[in-house]
Amino acid sequence: MNRQDRVFYRDWRKAYPVVERGEGIYLYDTQGKKYMDASGGPFVVNIGHGVTEVIEAMERQARKVCFPYAGHFASEAQVELADEVIQFAPQGMSRVYFVSGGSEAIEVALKIARQYHVERGDPSRTKIIGRWQGYHGATLAALSMGGHTHYRKDYLPYMLNFPHVDAPYCYRCRLGREYPSCGILCAHELEKAIIDEGKESIAAFISEPVTGSSLGAVAPPAEYFPAIREICDRYGILLIIDEVITGFGRTGKNFGIEHWGVAPDLIVTGKGISSGYTPLGATIIHEKVYEAFTRSKRSTFFLGYTYGGNPLSCAVGLSVLRYLKKNGLVDRAAKMGAYLFRQFESLKKIPIVGDIRGKGLLLSVELVQDSQKTPFPRSRKVAESIVRKAFEQGVILLAGHGLQDGVVGDLLMLAPPFIIKEEEIDQVYGILEKLIEEAADRRGNS
Numbered sequence: 001m002n003r004q005d006r007v008f009y010r011d012w013r014k015a016y017p018v019v020e021r022g023e024g025i026y027l028y029d030t031q032g033k034k035y036m037d038a039s040g041g042p043f044v045v046n047i048g049h050g051v052t053e054v055i056e057a058m059e060r061q062a063r064k065v066c067f068p069y070a071g072h073f074a075s076e077a078q079v080e081l082a083d084e085v086i087q088f089a090p091q092g093m094s095r096v097y098f099v100s101g102g103s104e105a106i107e108v109a110l111k112i113a114r115q116y117h118v119e120r121g122d123p124s125r126t127k128i129i130g131r132w133q134g135y136h137g138a139t140l141a142a143l144s145m146g147g148h149t150h151y152r153k154d155y156l157p158y159m160l161n162f163p164h165v166d167a168p169y170c171y172r173c174r175l176g177r178e179y180p181s182c183g184i185l186c187a188h189e190l191e192k193a194i195i196d197e198g199k200e201s202i203a204a205f206i207s208e209p210v211t212g213s214s215l216g217a218v219a220p221p222a223e224y225f226p227a228i229r230e231i232c233d234r235y236g237i238l239l240i241i242d243e244v245i246t247g248f249g250r251t252g253k254n255f256g257i258e259h260w261g262v263a264p265d266l267i268v269t270g271k272g273i274s275s276g277y278t279p280l281g282a283t284i285i286h287e288k289v290y291e292a293f294t295r296s297k298r299s300t301f302f303l304g305y306t307y308g309g310n311p312l313s314c315a316v317g318l319s320v321l322r323y324l325k326k327n328g329l330v331d332r333a334a335k336m337g338a339y340l341f342r343q344f345e346s347l348k349k350i351p352i353v354g355d356i357r358g359k360g361l362l363l364s365v366e367l368v369q370d371s372q373k374t375p376f377p378r379s380r381k382v383a384e385s386i387v388r389k390a391f392e393q394g395v396i397l398l399a400g401h402g403l404q405d406g407v408v409g410d411l412l413m414l415a416p417p418f419i420i421k422e423e424e425i426d427q428v429y430g431i432l433e434k435l436i437e438e439a440a441d442r443r444g445n446s
């Protein structure tokens, strides 16, 4: 344990085990303990740890060159990765801006959206409409677009004045409706927000296709994104889809938005693009948006990021994407995801399991006190306690909270590497079932 060292840790009271190595879906600490990485870290490790081909690609690139400044040189690795990402992305996407992670890619999307309108002579369009309980990263503009009140609260004085609408969270509809009789009111709330804010002031709408840990793998009804696309088009607003978690196969399709057959104007990615082998993120730009820049009198505006597009990360991204394609891992995510959901459905027999949802290999379990969906008090830290015990037993999961109001409402999340086997899913199920049952018993005793 590393209590005496000089690192400022995320939790400065916690004694973290020291990781030594990773192999497949497993991590090992320096004490020799083995952990199944059933969450892929925070939804990152799509292809598994320690893949030789990726490590060799990294070494080959490192021996050639690691860092030329992007203001001075192009690189083969960046050109090839952009090419393959565009082939892998939904139709119409035509350019890629590489950065070092999801939050940076979000900031780039914001600037491109704003600049698109400036280039078209519409400079009053400045605001991005986000969704309550959305999460787009930790930087201040990303937090401003996000809607997780708990993450935002200490930094509210720094938040940009961006409006938010409700997410399509049917299990606890904040508009008090029920699907399908609601007529997807939550999508139509976007139009209301645009009109209320002043349609000439809105640059873009941002949304995850399937939400991450701030709302727990909520996938909207079939009509949601087509309605959102139509509203965005009607008001000349760009649609930014945040695929930082869902991109590169996590939901069983190349990109999550493909489940809804909708073409975004900007796609933001990170995490799985490099499967965690190096820091890498990207903003993928539709030809319609790029065209506005090609018509401009100037040829640059300030985006920045020293490490953006560095050949080492791009060579890794290229190797990860080729590995994903060569091994048919997106189809495997769909197939293993179907198995995961079939198995986990049985958790519903435990009274504190309120909902099980998600897509592909992204699954969330919402925990409640009773059939009225009463959330557990925050002081109980029910999800965190289950995740801590699973970790002790060698299974890594994620906990979240804030489903009801940004504070209360517990959830557990799984996002294993796509190479997970059926018997390993069964093993996670067995451990989790027991831990949730114990939590349900404690609820009875408290």
Ligand SMILES: Cc1ncc(COP(=O)(O)O)c(C=O)c1O
Binding pocket: 042, 101, 102, 103, 104, 106, 135, 136, 137, 138, 208, 212, 213, 242, 243, 244, 245, 270, 271, 281
């Ligand atoms: C949906 C989503 N968008 C953006 C981000 C930010 O990515 P990063 O942490 O790489 O900056 C995250 C991170 O968890 C995320 O889940």
